[in-house]
Amino acid sequence: MSGWTRHDGLAVALPLDNVDTDQLIPAQFMSVPRSQGYGPYLLHGLRHRSDGTPIAEFPLNRHPQASVLVAGRNFGCGSSREGAVYALVDQGIRTVVAPSFGDIFFANAINNGLLPARVDAEVVEELMAELGSEAVMASVDLMAGTILIAGREIELELEAEKGAKLINGWDDIDLTRSHAQTIASFRSSHFQRAPWVRPANA
Amino acid sequence: MMSARATLFDKVWDRHVVVAGTNGLALIWVDRHFVHEGSHHAFAKLAARGLKVAEPELTFGVVDHYAPTQGPLSTASEDIQRMVRTVKENTRAHGVECFDLDDPRQGIVHVIGPEQGLTLPGLTINCGDSHTSTHGAFGAIAFGIGATDVAHVLATQTIWQSKPKRMRITIDGKLGPGVGAKDMALSWIAELGADAAQGHAVEYAGSAVRDLTMEGRMTLCNLSIEGGARCGMVAPDETTFAYLRDRPRAPKGEALSHAIEEWLRLASDDDAVFDRDVVLDGAEIAPTVTWGTSPEEALPVTASVPDPERLPEHKRFRAREALDYMGLVPGRPISGTPVDQVFIGSCTNGRIEDLRSAAAVLSGRKAKVPGIVSPGSRSVKLQAEQEGLDRIFTAAGLQWVTSGCSMCVGMNGDTVGAGQRCASTTNRNFKGRQGPGARTHLMSPVMVAAAAVTGEITDVRPFLEGRS
Ligand code: SF4
Numbered sequence: 250m251s252g253w254t255r256h257d258g259l260a261v262a263l264p265l266d267n268v269d270t271d272q273l274i275p276a277q278f279m280s281v282p283r284s285q286g287y288g289p290y291l292l293h294g295l296r297h298r299s300d301g302t303p304i305a306e307f308p309l310n311r312h313p314q315a316s317v318l319v320a321g322r323n324f325g326c327g328s329s330r331e332g333a334v335y336a337l338v339d340q341g342i343r344t345v346v347a348p349s350f351g352d353i354f355f356a357n358a359i360n361n362g363l364l365p366a367r368v369d370a371e372v373v374e375e376l377m378a379e380l381g382s383e384a385v386m387a388s389v390d391l392m393a394g395t396i397l398i399a400g401r402e403i404e405l406e407l408e409a410e411k412g413a414k415l416i417n418g419w420d421d422i423d424l425t426r427s428h429a430q431t432i433a434s435f436r437s438s439h440f441q442r443a444p445w446v447r448p449a450n451a
Numbered sequence: 452m453m454s455a456r457a458t459l460f461d462k463v464w465d466r467h468v469v470v471a472g473t474n475g476l477a478l479i480w481v482d483r484h485f486v487h488e489g490s491h492h493a494f495a496k497l498a499a500r501g502l503k504v505a506e507p508e509l510t511f512g513v514v515d516h517y518a519p520t521q522g523p524l525s526t527a528s529e530d531i532q533r534m535v536r537t538v539k540e541n542t543r544a545h546g547v548e549c550f551d552l553d554d555p556r557q558g559i560v561h562v563i564g565p566e567q568g569l570t571l572p573g574l575t576i577n578c579g580d581s582h583t584s585t586h587g588a589f590g591a592i593a594f595g596i597g598a599t600d601v602a603h604v605l606a607t608q609t610i611w612q613s614k615p616k617r618m619r620i621t622i623d624g625k626l627g628p629g630v631g632a633k634d635m636a637l638s639w640i641a642e643l644g645a646d647a648a649q650g651h652a653v654e655y656a657g658s659a660v661r662d663l664t665m666e667g668r669m670t671l672c673n674l675s676i677e678g679g680a681r682c683g684m685v686a687p688d689e690t691t692f693a694y695l696r697d698r699p700r701a702p703k704g705e706a707l708s709h710a711i712e713e714w715l716r717l718a719s720d721d722d723a724v725f726d727r728d729v730v731l732d733g734a735e736i737a738p739t740v741t742w743g744t745s746p747e748e749a750l751p752v753t754a755s756v757p758d759p760e761r762l763p764e765h766k767r768f769r770a771r772e773a774l775d776y777m778g779l780v781p782g783r784p785i786s787g788t789p790v791d792q793v794f795i796g797s798c799t800n801g802r803i804e805d806l807r808s809a810a811a812v813l814s815g816r817k818a819k820v821p822g823i824v825s826p827g828s829r830s831v832k833l834q835a836e837q838e839g840l841d842r843i844f845t846a847a848g849l850q851w852v853t854s855g856c857s858m859c860v861g862m863n864g865d866t867v868g869a870g871q872r873c874a875s876t877t878n879r880n881f882k883g884r885q886g887p888g889a890r891t892h893l894m895s896p897v898m899v900a901a902a903a904v905t906g907e908i909t910d911v912r913p914f915l916e917g918r919s
Contacts, residue, residue, distance in 0.1 A: 264768065265769060266745075267744075267769070279862065280530050280531075294883045299869055322646060323646035327881060328879075330489065331579075331597035351646075353595050353596065353597060357598075361599065408474050409473070410474060410476055421599075425606075425611070426607065432607065435469045435480055436608075439480060443466075444706065445571065445709065446573075448483075448508070448509070448568075449703065450700075
């Protein structure tokens with residue numbers, strides 16, 4: 250994954266709380282290999298009528314080029330399926346602004362270069378009112394730690410390590426393998442101190 | 452007093468820190484890692500880097516999400532067959548044991564981990580599945596992770612985690628008849644919200660929790676994630692140890708006695724400090740059902756469907772949407788809502804006690820609506836059949852199928868049709884969870900059994916009179 254420091258794009262509001270991972274990527278699409286792209290499946294049930302025709306007024310159908318989502322609390326709650334993040338990323342979303350996120354979704358987002366921006370519920374509500382059903386210019390600056398939407402500057406609360414991962418596009422595996430020695434010695438003392446941690450043979 | 456003031460979570464966490472980073476971030480050793488069909492993304496990442504599974508001995512594969520429950524794999528769709536084949540091939544290539552469809556130990560990952568004695572107190576357990584929180588019932592730190600982190604655990608047997616805050620949910624008092632772990636869980640989530648425990652590790656305490664069997668504790672911990680928690684835990688005690696005795700992969704004999712000595716020390720210290728403390732009265736919990744499309748949208752079966760106009764403003768829009776999707780009328784009693792079908796199963800309520808309790812309600816009665824009963828594992832299925840529970844279900848008119856995630860998520864083709872209403876023992880009532888357009892009401896196994904008998908959402912309590 251490649252890192253990024255700044256993103257300029259269009260923001261739209263998705264005024265819903267508890268947008269769960271099953272909405273973000275319904276189960277029936279989860280056997281699809283990533284190489285095929287998950288964008289078309291994003292919020293599939295919300296974007297389409299039951300007969301499969303797209304709902305024109307749905308924010309992402311009105312503004313398919315939007316790359317910043319402003320959503321309600323508990324965004325990405327539910328399953329650990331990383332496909333929920335793939336669907337957002339493949340659709341072109343770079344940042345989701347919400348008062349809170351599901352813990353697993355949050356970690357998955359950072360691992361895939363998607364910024365989950367936690368912003369005060371009141372500010373989110375005001376943003377939603379300002380955005381209405383329109384798309385508005387937004388810019389996200391990871392270095393400065395700010396998001397500018399509809400002329401309003403919001404400070405980003407993001408732990409330094411998570412910011413560094415987004416900026417550098419770091420993959421934890423490389424970082425962790427540099428600790429190989431420490432891991433190996435932990436392993437042997439862990440097994441020695443508590444032999445029961447190893448599963449008994451079948 | 453050096454070890455005082457530590458919580459159960461702290462004690463297990465501290466023993467697994469390999470590298471302590473900044474800001475509470477730590478590299479944590481993983482004692483057990485379970486993979487399933489959905490882990491194909493992670494294996495693909497591993498292959499792309501030419502890496503091997505670091506600890507095949509601590510890694511276990513299962514076939515559950517796509518497991519066909521109503522016929523041989525050969526009759527399933529090509530997509531399903533490929534998903535099952537892929538996990539078998541991936542685990543074989545890395546020397547990882549796999550509980551696949553031909554294995555008598557097969558079942559849902561969160562049912563078979565404990566059943567096989569792979570889940571133990573004091574361990575760290577990961578799986579690319581959010582309901583990994585289930586294993587916390589034994590006093591383990593167990594949490595779900597996404598594909599990138601699954602690849603990381605496969606490659607290194609460790610995971611980077613920010614230490615969550617600690618939250619304690621104490622439920623004291625005696626549960627009423629017909630009320631169980633599922634109701635405890637749904638009621639705390641309804642009261643506090645589906646994101647209440649975000650960023651927290653939850654420890655369940657109190658006499659109502661202590662009184663639960665291991666199966667009940669698993670149901671309670673399973674639903675922790677629906678309240679937003681990173682994980683849920685119960686301190687190990689005699690109930691835990693009794694469950695673990697003679698489990699195939701658990702320590703035995705002297706090794707077990709030594710382990711138990713250590714496990715007894717894991718309980719939170721009396722003066723342990725929690726970032727958040729919540730106390731609930733078990734005696735006040737009623738059989739609980741969900742009315743909406745989030746697990747927090749739940750209420751006692753005796754209550755009425757909420758009127759969005761009377762809710763706080765920020766909840767109105769969502770409530771209107773949810774009621775519209777669910778096809779419910781505000782202000783009407785939830786009891787009496789007709790259902791089209793029922794489902795009993797899943798990692799939440801697919802264990803032997805769940806089946807026994809549902810069978811106790813269904814015994815000698817007929818179901819008015821069709822439904823599926825899917826035991827959580829082959830062992831549960833076998834035991835249920837030895838006890839004659841399968842005959843109670845089939846005599847009532849329900850379908851007795853084999854084990855897997857089945858209608859909890861519908862990946863194997865067991866789905867609820869669009870607009871159909873299902874009384875379900877599962878854990879998520881999200882829109883489309885049981886199939887596109889499906890309407891799900893979460894409730895306990897006895898409540899689902901009562902719904903089957905009457906064909907509508909029903910207070911189970913009168914149906915329990917004179918039965919155990
Ligand atoms: S039964 Fe449902 S919740 Fe449990 S692991 Fe399977 S799909 Fe997930």
